């Protein structure tokens with residue numbers, strides 16, 4: 073692994089505890105995105121599915137519910153700390169058709185033509201070599217079966233990122249360097265198609281997924297993202313410091329208020345292809 077890879081792995085390991093703490097009890101609060109991946113990958117009951125970069129279990133948990141007892145899901149992630157949240161959710165749901173693997177998407181530890189579908193939600197952006205990672209996904213897919221990936225749209229089209237990062241960075245007296253972050257590397261239309269093609273997939277489709285999330289005024293809807301992204305940095309804040317942080321975040325989101333609710337733009341890029 074290169075130095076950058078090591079830094080990324082250490083970063084995810086450090087964030088793992090906060091993801092596990094904030095993991096939903098059972099089904100995801102953003103299950104619509106999981107269902108989209110299930111549809112794009114053509115997942116049916118009885119399928120044997122690989123979910124890459126599962127983190128705290130999305131979409132792996134939703135897929136396990138979809139494929140049922142005749143099917144199975146392998147949830148793979150480079151960070152065992154991140155997978156802890158997924159394990160916790162699977163246990164709560166009593167799922168016995170899901171297994172967990174620590175491994176990197178650039179060197180998948182599976183035989184060729186093992187899976188009926190491959191999914192990956194918000195993981196490809198972290199790949200050292202996305203084309204290599206996608207080639208690996210194609211290799212472990214049975215010929216004719218599909219892979220479906222989701223990446224983030226641009227920062228400007230994602231209110232949670234474009235408002236939260238500057239607000240928290242300002243509060244902490246740090247530079248806001250999120251704008252150039254890897255998370256946006258597939259935000260341009262056509263960029264997922266390019267890497268899917270280079271990896272040898274056929275019948276490639278790409279779409280922009282635009283939503284407006286509605287949250288009631290007064291709800292601290294940023295709490296999960298705040299903990300996941302900045303947990304280690306804000307852990308040491310006293311109660312009044314934490315309250316001051318929340319107040320400044322609330323002020324930063326004021327332009328998104330419309331009467332009694334917030335309207336939060338969210339944009340992702342989805343792509344699928346046939347092996």
Ligand SMILES: C[S@@+](CC[C@H](N)C(=O)[O-])C[C@H]1O[C@@H](n2cnc3c(N)ncnc32)[C@H](O)[C@@H]1O
Pocket residue numbers: 080084085124125126127128129130131148149150151154175176177178192193194195198199200
């Ligand atoms: C943004 S999280 C997404 C987690 C989950 N899929 C979701 O949508 O909530 C990215 C995940 O990718 C994992 N990851 C980063 N680089 C990886 C790699 N090279 N191979 C496998 N997993 C990786 C991280 O450990 C982290 O769990």
